[in-house]
Amino acid sequence: MGRPPGFDKDKVIQAVERQFRRSGYAGTSVDDIAKAGGLGRGSLYAAFGDKSKLYLRTLGAYCDRNEAAWAAVLEGPDGTALERLHAYLVKSARVVHDDPDRLGCMVTGFVVEGVDHDPQASARVRQALMRIEGSLTGCVQAAQRHGDLDPEADATGISQLLMAINRGMEVLAKGGLDAVALQRVADQAFEGLPLTARARSQQASRPVVSDAS
Template structure:
């Protein structure tokens, strides 16, 4: 099979990205990649190079998109910073279940699989995690400035905790824990933050979805 008419490189990359997210680097063959992208082997190699290079391209594109998406959730004025941290947890709880194929994060998949075929891929994953942690830290600091989180609490440590909860909920979702249970985990994690007395007095219970799976 040659290159199809109207070949759209971005769409092909996204389709192949989902294949890597579904079966991992080691579990994805060149034939799997070609089928997912709707390309013949010759067109695949001509457009993207070998499997390792294609994985790096799809991983980089995924990281770019993920960093932008989380920054959009977390950036904003000080007065709504606490609500944005809660939104981060809620979105984390629903991340896998909101995907029609129940695919997890490509970054998490890379780390769990232990892919070490390319130091560039390893560095890109580390960069993505640093950038997301940076967005979280800035949001935590904004909540502290507004008086919603205790000022003496370590912003970096809170950010790392939230990232650990994010990754843990993804793994539990992949293992079969339903969305409603994960939202309760998100609520418990939020309540465990070093909220000030003023912030706790303003909190109201968040409605939990009833779409248990």
């Protein structure tokens, strides 16, 4: 298979990214990559380099997009910070089920697979996790400023706990736990936050609405 005339590099990167997310770095061959991208081996190497370079490129693109998506969920005014933390948990519960191929996070896949082929990839994954943790910590601190979370609670510790719940729900979803069960996990995790008495009173007065289906 030769190079298609005027092929779209971004579409190739997206297709190859999904292949890596589907079968992991070790489980993805150059032939798999070529097939996913619709290119011949020669065209693939000429356009993107070897498998390691292409993995790093797709990982970087995925991390950029993922960081921006979580920042969009978590960043905003202090007055709605608590709602945004709940939205983070709800989205965490649905992220696998909302994907038609049930693919998980590429960052999680990298860590679980134990890929050690490129220190640049390891560094990019650490950077992604730190940036998401930063967005979470900022949101927790906003909720504390607004009086919705205990101001004495460890904001960094809470953000790391929420990240652990996020990754755990992803694994459970890929293991077969359905969206309704994961919504219950998200709700329970939210209830476990160090909410102030005022915030608990406000939450109790609101009707229960579930996004799960």
